[in-house]
Amino acid sequence: MSRMDWFDAQDFEFARQVLQRGIAVIFFIAFLSTANQFRVLLGEHGLLPVPRLLEGKRRLRGPTLFRWRYSDRLLIAVCVTGMLLAASVILGLPQVGPPWLPMIVFLGLWLLYMSVVNVGQTFYGFGWEMLLLEAGFTVAFLGSNQVPPPRTILLLIAWLVFRLEFGAGLIKLRGDTAWRDLTALYYHHETQPMPGPLSRQAHLLPKWAHRAEVVGNHFAQLVVPFLLFAPQPVGSAAAAVIVLTQLWLVVTGNFAWLNWITIVLAFAAISDPVAHAVLPLIPLGRASAQSPIWWLAIVLVVSLLLVVLSYWPIRNFFSRRQLMNASFNRWQLVNAYGAFGSVTRRRIEIVVEGTRDDDPGDDTAWSEYEFKGKPGDLRRIPRQWAPYHLRLDWLMWFLPLGSVHEGWFYAFLARLLEADPPTLRMLRRDPFHGDRPRLVRVLSYRYRFTTRAEKRATGQRWIRDQRRELMPPMALRAPE
Known part of the structure; x- marks a missing residue:
């Protein structure tokens, strides 16, 4: 030896x-x-x-x-x-x-x-x-x-x-x-x-x-x-x-x-x-x-x-308050890890819509922004993205678990109102094709997978219901 x-x-x-x-x-x-x-x-x-x-x-x-x-x-x-x-x-x-x-x-x-x-x-x-x-x-x-x-x-x-x-x-x-x-x-x-x-x-x-x-x-x-x-x-x-x-x-x-x-x-x-x-x-x-x-x-x-x-x-x-994904030093070495310590029972999705109308009413046509990874279109097959990381889509999933009143989310809505090209390239679909909407609003829906029978009847992979308006229509503020 x-x-x-x-x-x-x-x-x-x-x-x-x-x-x-x-x-x-x-x-x-x-x-x-x-x-x-x-x-x-x-x-x-x-x-x-x-x-x-x-x-x-x-x-x-x-x-x-x-x-x-x-x-x-x-x-x-x-x-x-x-x-x-x-x-x-x-x-x-x-x-x-x-x-x-x-x-x-x-x-x-x-x-x-x-x-x-x-x-x-x-x-x-x-x-x-x-x-x-x-x-x-x-x-x-x-x-x-x-x-x-x-x-x-x-x-x-x-x-x-x-x-x-x-x-x-x-x-x-x-x-x-x-x-x-x-x-x-x-x-x-x-x-x-x-x-x-x-x-x-x-x-x-x-x-x-x-x-x-x-x-x-x-x-x-x-x-x-x-x-x-x-x-x-x-x-x-x-x-x-x-x-x-x-x-x-x-x-x-x-x-x-x-x-x-x-x-x-x-x-x-x-x-x-x-x-x-x-x-x-x-x-x-x-x-x-x-x-x-x-x-x-x-x-x-x-x-x-x-x-x-x-x-x-x-x-x-051995701690009764075990930390999940925690670093104990500034060099992020020998960390504590963990995932899904709790399971979400209902899927709530944040939906952002825009319109060209100045004064929205019951007959206003609202168009939905589509994200690359997170569910939106009820018929679309989700794509395999991993190991690539879609960071905006992941943060959108976390919003319903906390509050939509996050600074980055307000900034994101402002970029949509400005029709900011780099921001729009982060999305799968811009319903206004690069033009500015006059207003945007934020809704939430409960999403669930269709059963096999529902899929045969509708062609959809998702069913969504229980719609709520989380943020009313908003426009860009006039410059001071």
């Missing part, structure tokens, strides 16, 4: 390749999403402008390159740089160099994306943002092809998957009786933030199948994560269960990159012999030179740091 066997994981080369390239793909998509949407949502003339945030001297969530200056040009430069760095890893270029080269590239991705997240305000307040940051930092220390994957880093990635899954399982049991009485999936496929093309079919499954889904979810999140640390092939089998359950979520919903990044991270527990036995095309791990002492020292210092930071999420597991 080599003196470095405790550190060098020679049988996890395939896992490293999947982890490095998979996380790089997610970073590429995250920067692409940012380049396409950030300026409209948060740019110099955005709904929540970053310059206004910086001028307000408010304490930022953490370090950012934009602390001293923000411009839309600088934002695009950050995104392009991030996409180029991510593409280099996808192509395997840094991996052929010394072990510090992939480390520098991933730390660059981490710092660039953290700069975006820490000024992203509510549009970047999702748990998968900090998950990507933590994953990017940890994967940075997997080294290059010149050295074997470090065992401590693989264990810490498995620990990240454990916190992600086990935390989500605990928050469900603590947060909602529907998860305890096995009825949560009676509602979830219909009321989730952004349904996918197969969500309606999943919703129409018999109730016994939905109860079985919940039991399977509890097993996958509360039992299987412990087995990630078991000897092979048990660890690989546990990872396979997590991958399969996440693929079911991919098929039945649109959760940005949450499911895909979980799938990628689960490969940290899959060994080369097991992967080769399942897919013989996957080569067995090749023997690499032992890790040099300087690299061992760097990895062990980082591993010790992440172990120390694990105190806070461990304490959170």
